[in-house]
Amino acid sequence: MQIQALAITLGVLAALSAAEAIQGFNYGSTNSDGSCRKYGDFKQLFERAKNLPRASGFTAARLYTSIQCGTSADPIEAYQAAIDTDTKILVGLWTSAGRYVFENELNALITAAKTLGTAFTDRVVGISVGSEDLYRSTPQGIANDAGPGCTAGEIQSYIGWMRDWIKGTLLEGKLITHVDTWTAWVLPENSELIQAIDFLGHNSFPYFEDARANAIEKAADNFWSAVAATESVAQGKDVWIIETGWPDTGPVRRDAVPSLDSAKTYWNTIGCSLFGKRGTFWYTLVDGATTEADLSFAITPNLNATPKFDLTCH
Template structure:
């Protein structure tokens, strides 16, 4: 608590007022070996998250990247049913970097879940994220880093409008719709239209990867909060969710940043413990997935064990 007060004092931040603050992890639809995740996987991970030693059951929310079940064309992801059965709140994800046809299938899957699962599902929906780091991947910096296919500001704006049209008159009508990206993307002038279109901004922050400035672990706190301040500077008072952050326990050195168990624990203690209970936060991550680079591990637990790799008590 003292650290949290010091951070607020040092950086001038005040916890964003909200009806409820959520705490959870990010969950990909694919395991780190490339296999599809199904209902048993999501159910098991959601239960593991809520029962992590030292966390007092506070990891009771989940952020998803897609609404489509892996291996299908447009079936609702089984994580939705697992969320109902484990009383887990969901930040719904709609993948937006695979073109208009795939985005339409994302909406089809989401609307099918709304119809099939009813209020048991929609009551657990925190909000809907249209895309994840699409703007970064389509930027010059993303292309230089071989970040993969992205989407332009105009495309994301169009998808947000499309999503609003599709959920109008359904039980999801009125749920906040946002987008997730990096602070460098949020502050880019060409993306101002996306900022105007969303109800919330999802902020992904990985000081470990910020090689354009000093990024050793002892600089991580300053780098994290300064990046968040940049996103908030363009948010216009809209809520900013911490949608991804963490430090790897294993991986190659990134400029000054060293991946180690001690540094992962230190980042969790300094950043995570200052955020939890104060801001809606989705830590990266409970278990590694296909979204994680093969030689890097951000997971707080191994895939086959519920035992944390370090003490998670704040």
């Protein structure tokens, strides 16, 4: 048992040390028209990410669910696409739809590990239990009509459940995280959840932060102050940047104006300071289904692999 525990500890440390090289995009389970993303969709997008002109190293994918859209518990087809494109995966398990759906998430993940084997599990860089559930449970999230969320206690119970289920499988020893907004991480009631995970997944979008001056000229200061706030409560654990970006189209939010110039500026000042230095998943390569049809964070159009702006880091 001591040897097994040591092996798992060494594996976790190795994964943490490799985090600096992890770089990718976020991928939802649906296309912009609301249709389910299939194997071919994911494969095409993963290949596009790896072959972006003037940008390299985008070899990882962050997913929000392990369930293939349109099914109850079939593994998401992105897993096979990741194998076939040699793409690393930050697994996502959706937690805001109740225990029954979370059980389906676990079933889908365990099935993938059993049927796809090490070709899948060797590419898993971590497992995220939930995404912005804490934020959606806060007064701010409720006021913004962000949808159902979970408390820290509920997320902790899901993590314990998952750890039991993956024990003895090829997924045992994988890094466990939760992804949320910096405004949720700093709340004292969430400190016990931080103790239960291996690293923190940090989301921050200066564009949306209209409670303070948020013009593109303020974006770098706002972003890094948000990261510092998360790090201040991280209990010495790593903080990975899981979602950030700036839209090229959409409504004006206080001082924040969507434009191609602003999206490029944000990429240059924020993205280029992160890539290759900290675990980072940019938001986003292409738009998925969104409640705001005129809001776009995509760096490439859905049907065109040509970036909307020059991705060269200066």
